[in-house]
Amino acid sequence: MLRVAVPNKGALSEAASQMLVEAGYRQRRSTKDLVMIDAENDVEFFYLRPRDIAVYVGEGTLDVGITGRDLLLDSAAPAAEQVGLGFGASTFHFAAPTGTMTDVAQLAGKRIATSYQVIVESFLEQQGIDATVVRLDGAVESSIRLGVADAIADVVETGSTLRQADLAVFGEPLLRSEAVLITRADAPEPAKYDVFKRRLDSVIVARTYVMMDYDIRVENVEAAVELTPGIESPTVSPLHREGWVAVRSMVPRDGAQRIMDGLYELGARGILVTDILACRV
Numbered sequence: 468m469l470r471v472a473v474p475n476k477g478a479l480s481e482a483a484s485q486m487l488v489e490a491g492y493r494q495r496r497s498t499k500d501l502v503m504i505d506a507e508n509d510v511e512f513f514y515l516r517p518r519d520i521a522v523y524v525g526e527g528t529l530d531v532g533i534t535g536r537d538l539l540l541d542s543a544a545p546a547a548e549q550v551g552l553g554f555g556a557s558t559f560h561f562a563a564p565t566g567t568m569t570d571v572a573q574l575a576g577k578r579i580a581t582s583y584q585v586i587v588e589s590f591l592e593q594q595g596i597d598a599t600v601v602r603l604d605g606a607v608e609s610s611i612r613l614g615v616a617d618a619i620a621d622v623v624e625t626g627s628t629l630r631q632a633d634l635a636v637f638g639e640p641l642l643r644s645e646a647v648l649i650t651r652a653d654a655p656e657p658a659k660y661d662v663f664k665r666r667l668d669s670v671i672v673a674r675t676y677v678m679m680d681y682d683i684r685v686e687n688v689e690a691a692v693e694l695t696p697g698i699e700s701p702t703v704s705p706l707h708r709e710g711w712v713a714v715r716s717m718v719p720r721d722g723a724q725r726i727m728d729g730l731y732e733l734g735a736r737g738i739l740v741t742d743i744l745a746c747r748v
């Protein structure tokens with residue numbers, strides 16, 4: 468059985484389970500459940516703190532894990548990112564009381580509170596900045612007001628937590644994170660990993676693309692398929708109406724409206740967009 472680690476709580480938990488459901492796996496019924504066996508698919512799911520997941524996978528006790536890229540890097544565990552999963556996006560920034568700092572060089576000699584000690588210390592070392600890292604478990608935005616730090620380094624998503632604490636980011640982001648699939652570094656691929664990976668890849672494709680259908684005059688097909696090249700190649704089928712064909716192609720969800728405008732200009736009609744429920748490409 469493939470042994471898979473899934474976040475049990477926090478920002479990644481629900482979206483990770485949702486993705487696994489879309490990939491056809493059974494998920495736990497209660498948020499209290501620690502383990503869930505999907506015997507039909509030969510996979511065992513372990514619900515763990517996302518921060519610990521890279522440790523289990525790095526040790527080889529579990530085969531695969533879903534965690535945050537930032538948590539993977541901060542763990543320094545021998546686990547490797549296989550693919551970004553397209554949810555749980557965040558950036559990791561330095562922040563300080565609004566108007567006080569504009570450059571990371573100003574961190575020299577200062578105290579920086581963070582839950583991501585390894586990431587911050589390795590950044591400071593790289594930049595040759597001598598500062599003290601104060602390791603906290605969470606709510607680091609309060610640390611400056613409470614007098615234990617001069618600046619913080621934390622996950623920023625909407626920025627509303629920072630604003631509430633009268634803090635502002637400065638400098639370039641240290642990293643951009645999202646949920647990632649990880650396996651043990653420098654180890655052979657786990658048995659049955661290929662099917663699991665293919666299923667998650669397919670969910671990513673089904674979420675990123677939509678199916679587009681349209682009718683168009685034969686002489687305009689070449690120009691139209693340039694707008695809708697698809698993943699392999701568009702399907703072009705004859706229509707009962709003389710001189711017209713039907714085209715079916717996968718297009719990126721993000722650009723779908725623009726593509727429809729372009730197709731309409733080319734004379735395409737009956738342009739329809741539908742969600743892809745599941746796929747293998």
Ligand SMILES: Nc1ncnc2c1ncn2[C@@H]1O[C@H](COP(=O)(O)OP(=O)(O)OP(=O)(O)O)[C@@H](O)[C@H]1O
Pocket residue numbers: 476477478479517518534535536537538555556557605622623624625644645
């Ligand atoms: N708004 C957000 N807040 C915190 N983490 C986020 C957010 N959006 C995405 N993430 C990602 O979630 C992961 C943090 O997981 P964690 O379990 O610590 O979440 P959490 O929401 O902070 O949970 P908790 O506060 O219960 O510890 C990181 O990879 C982080 O980049």
Ligand SMILES: O=P(O)(O)OC[C@H]1O[C@H](OP(=O)(O)OP(=O)(O)O)[C@H](O)[C@@H]1O
Pocket residue numbers: 604605606607608621622623624625626627628629
């Ligand atoms: O930019 P925002 O959308 O405001 O999100 C980022 C905030 O959310 C997280 O905190 P969380 O609620 O997980 O509390 P914690 O700091 O105690 O983990 C994170 O640590 C930031 O504080």
Ligand SMILES: [Mg+2]
Pocket residue numbers: 605
């Ligand atoms: Mg948190």
